[in-house]
Amino acid sequence: MLSFIARRALQTIPVIFGVTLATFLLSQIIPGDPTDILLGPGASEEARAQLRQALGLDRSAVGQYLLYLQNLVQGDFGQSLTFSKPVSEVLASRMMNTALLAFAAIVLASVLGVAAGTFAALKPGSLRDRALTVVVLFLNSMPSFWLGLLLILAFGLQLRLLPVSGMTSGDGGLVNLLAHMLLPTLTLAAWSLAAIARMTRSSLLDVIGSDYVRTARSRGIGEWRIVFFHALPNAMPAVITVIGMQMGFLLSGAVMTETVFSWPGIGLAMYQAISTRDIPLIQGGILLLAVAFVLINFTIDILYAYFNPKIKLA
Amino acid sequence: MNAISTPMDALRPAPVLEVSDLRVSYGSASRPIHVVNDVSFAVGRGEALGIVGESGCGKSQTMLAVLGLLPSSGRISAGKVTFEGQDLARLSARQLRGLRGKGMALISQDALSALNPSMTIGTQMAEPMIHYDGMSRAAARERCIELLDLVGIPGAAARLGAYPHELSGGMRQRVLIATAISGNPKVLIADEPTTALDVTIQAQILRLIDRLRRDLGMALVIITHDLGVVAGVADQVAVMYAGRVVEAGSTDAIFSEPRHPYTRALLEAIPKLDEPADKRLTPIAGLPPDPRRAPAGCAFHPRCRLVQPLCREQLPALEAKDAGAGHLIRCSVDPWARTATPEARGVSASGALS
């Protein structure tokens, strides 16, 4: 197991290098002179030259990339233009907010998704099964910003039940935070919930139709023991795989959701950075999301190997 | 109409399991597809019944219906199943559950897929004992070891922690048999218990089932497509074709006086040790019909070498004819009737039969 983890960890290194290269190239491709943005169009040629030298922009592309890497290693992601703060500070202050939202969403999606999928699979073809299929299709085909806006309209503006933007308001206690979290969490969870429910249902139906479930029934085992002790454990590996995949998608979903709900996370910062062409912040944000993605996949692979002894040999 | 139910019944033990005019259907009520039709049989205490037929003849569907384990898309649309005089349709789900494992138990064909891959042998064997019979874990463990010993698994205690995939095919089948008899069932239903095994193991498993039946006084329903299997184990035989019983009677009668052309064809397909190896077996040409496109008249007529015009139109009844008591035949032509002429058997035409 340890050697598997080590091997898998080594594999992530080239991926992370690839990502730094991509974010670096991003700054090269984007047209326009960075000194224009930093100093404004009226700046003198001298000031521009000085700034270029300070930023290393007078070096070759390779030299610039090496400088970029060197700065990254030292935790220097550059200076955010919009926030007039180091990018690392902007990201650090927002990382926890995004993590909180993503974590709440994956927990909600997993719990509700598994429950709904199980509920439907117990009576295939029944009214509740068909109702679930419709809801899943609906959630799956609805863009998250659209669902977010609908929720804001319904719960925020019409019913005035829930706050629709920001993380806290007033004194900002736990209840206040949870109230602010509810709609963005639902929005972010919707797509994953649908995917998890669908996988739970189909995987569970497969297992319930299997010979060993029939054997258990033929021995007088009751229905709830069949579901919880025979069917669900055997249906779980497929569901866990889907949950893992959803965690990756949630990161990208967070950009939309945070923007719609003005949730002060990385996604919102990215949105602002893109609209103001704040290239260092865009680079930093992409890098952070990509590394998070790689780490999540790494963890899932380890978990999967832990639950499935056959993979460890590979 | 009660098949295998004649004056000779006085000589047979009282039925513990009785199936009458059973019909199993799939599809909508307006366009049903019947996969089992008019099936009747009775198994007495300690008696062994063999149900024989090719693949797709409805043998498994019949037994799943008996156990109340049809998939949700299927249903018993006619007839009834009685266990110790109780109509199973009148039992609550809970009573039915209590009957399974104790009244009737099932051994299925493929032991690997019939055992839960993520539970150890011990856990699945002990589950009903601990959770439904109120046994302590220690007592259940003792009982599992005893059962594994009984089915001839060496080092039983050490096997309790094994997962099904860690055992050989023959061992798994033995484990499955041990789980089936763990509730001391009165009727053991074995659905092709040996098809997944190689020939030497097959014989061992059959002997084991036969010995357990005698030792534990269980009635046995053994399903197979091989009449040879039935010969050694069963007292009574029902031959099924396309969802219907086409011939039924005592094993002796079926082997000494097979009357239905399908039964005879099955008998010709059994390899015989006393015949030269180069004598070809005669498999029956063609396949059983798809229940969705069952032919009119006798379902066997498209494959029957002795087909008459009547066979294409009229479904024959399952009748006693002039055979011995309790021997029923579903054939309009009945070419091997005691009074039939050799011509009726197509001797002059092919010379291959009779």
Ligand SMILES: Nc1ncnc2c1ncn2[C@@H]1O[C@H](COP(=O)(O)OP(=O)(O)OP(=O)(O)O)[C@@H](O)[C@H]1O
């Ligand atoms: N779930 C189902 N829906 C519709 N038809 C079914 C279903 N299950 C079985 N059947 C049909 O019922 C018929 C009888 O099947 P059954 O499994 O009883 O055959 P069998 O005699 O046990 O064959 P085998 O020797 O292959 O086990 C088959 O034609 C099959 O197509």
Ligand SMILES: [Mg+2]
């Ligand atoms: Mg079968």
